[in-house]
Amino acid sequence: MVMNVLLNVCLSLGILLHHYCGCWASSIRYNKFQLVPGHRVTRGTEVSRSTQPDVNLVKCARRCLGDCTVFQFDNVNKLCVTFAEKPYEIEMTGDTNWTAAYLPTSFLNAITYGDYTLVFRLQSGKPGLAYATWTDTNRHDDEKPSSETFPLACLRMSNYSSCDRHFRSKIIDNWSGITEVYLSVIKNDSEVAYIKFNGAGTNHYTWCHEHRIRNSTWYPDIVYGPPLRYWTHIVG
Numbered sequence: 001m002v003m004n005v006l007l008n009v010c011l012s013l014g015i016l017l018h019h020y021c022g023c024w025a026s027s028i029r030y031n032k033f034q035l036v037p038g039h040r041v042t043r044g045t046e047v048s049r050s051t052q053p054d055v056n057l058v059k060c061a062r063r064c065l066g067d068c069t070v071f072q073f074d075n076v077n078k079l080c081v082t083f084a085e086k087p088y089e090i091e092m093t094g095d096t097n098w099t100a101a102y103l104p105t106s107f108l109n110a111i112t113y114g115d116y117t118l119v120f121r122l123q124s125g126k127p128g129l130a131y132a133t134w135t136d137t138n139r140h141d142d143e144k145p146s147s148e149t150f151p152l153a154c155l156r157m158s159n160y161s162s163c164d165r166h167f168r169s170k171i172i173d174n175w176s177g178i179t180e181v182y183l184s185v186i187k188n189d190s191e192v193a194y195i196k197f198n199g200a201g202t203n204h205y206t207w208c209h210e211h212r213i214r215n216s217t218w219y220p221d222i223v224y225g226p227p228l229r230y231w232t233h234i235v236g
C-alpha cells in the first residue's frame, strides 16, 4: 500500500552500497566481448588510443584488459580506443566506420558506480512489488543466468524510462563489508531525494533506520521527513 504510493511518485529508485573495496576479478578474454558493428561510443572517457598500422579488432580487444570493459575499433582508419566507463554507463550511436564492443555484464563481478555498488533498482509501473522483489532470494540479476540477458538500460543511471524491470543484486543475500547505503529517488531522470545510511554492522533489513541516517535531502530535519516514514514501513 505504502509502496504503491511511493511507486506512483517516483519514476524509479536505486539503492547503492558503499564498500571498502570494489575489486575486480580480471580474467577477461577478447573473445568474450559483445561486438556492435556499425556503432561507436558517444560521451565516453578515453583511456587509450592507438593507430598502429597492424592493429585489428582482435588486437584492440587485447588492449582492453583489467578494468577495461568497453572499446571500439575504427575499421577504416585502424584506430583502437578503450574507455573508462562500464558497458551500462555508455551510450552508442550508429557509425558505419566503427565497431563498438563491450564485456557482457555476466562477466562483471558487480554493477559499480565509483565507490558504490548497485544492489536494487525499482522501476515504477513495472511488474513485481518492491517488497516482494527485495525479499526474493531466488533473484540475482547480477549473476548467471539472469545477468546474461539482463538489459543494460536497467543498470543505467540515466534514461530511466527505457528500462522495463526491477534489478535485484546477489549482494542483498550476502550483506557484508558495507559501510554506507545510498537510497536515491529519481523522477524525470533526475535525483529528487536521497538518504544516506551508515551501513556498518547492518543486515539487509536493519540498515534502513532513522538512527543510521548520515544525510538526506531533508537535512537537517532528516529524521522526521515523510518519505523516511514510508521506508521504515517498507523495509522494517
Ligand SMILES: *[C@@H]1O[C@H](CO)[C@@H](O)[C@H](O)[C@H]1NC(C)=O
Pocket: 076, 077, 095, 096, 097
Ligand atoms: C569514415 O571513414 C572515411 C575514411 O577516412 C571518412 O571519409 C568518412 O568521413 C568516415 N565516416 C564518418 C561517418 O566519419
Ligand SMILES: *[C@@H]1O[C@H](CO)[C@@H](O)[C@H](O)[C@H]1NC(C)=O
Pocket: 091, 153, 159, 162
Ligand atoms: C533512451 O532510450 C531509448 C530506448 O532505448 C533510446 O531510443 C534513446 O535513444 C535513449 N536516449 C538517450 C538520450 O540515450
Ligand SMILES: *[C@@H]1O[C@H](CO)[C@@H](O)[C@H](O)[C@H]1NC(C)=O
Pocket: 174, 176, 177
Ligand atoms: C559474500 O561477500 C563477501 C564480501 O563481499 C565475499 O568475499 C564473498 O565471496 C561473498 N560470498 C558469496 C557466496 O557470494
Ligand SMILES: *[C@@H]1O[C@H](CO)[C@@H](O)[C@H](O)[C@H]1NC(C)=O
Pocket: 188
Ligand atoms: C523533465 O526534465 C527535462 C530536462 O531537465 C525538462 O525539460 C522537462 O520539462 C521535465 N519534465 C517534467 C514533466 O518535469
Ligand SMILES: *[C@@H]1O[C@H](CO)[C@@H](O)[C@H](O)[C@H]1NC(C)=O
Pocket: 215, 216, 217, 219
Ligand atoms: C548533507 O546534505 C546537504 C544537502 O544535500 C549538504 O549541503 C551537506 O553538505 C551534506 N553534508 C554531508 C556531511 O554530506
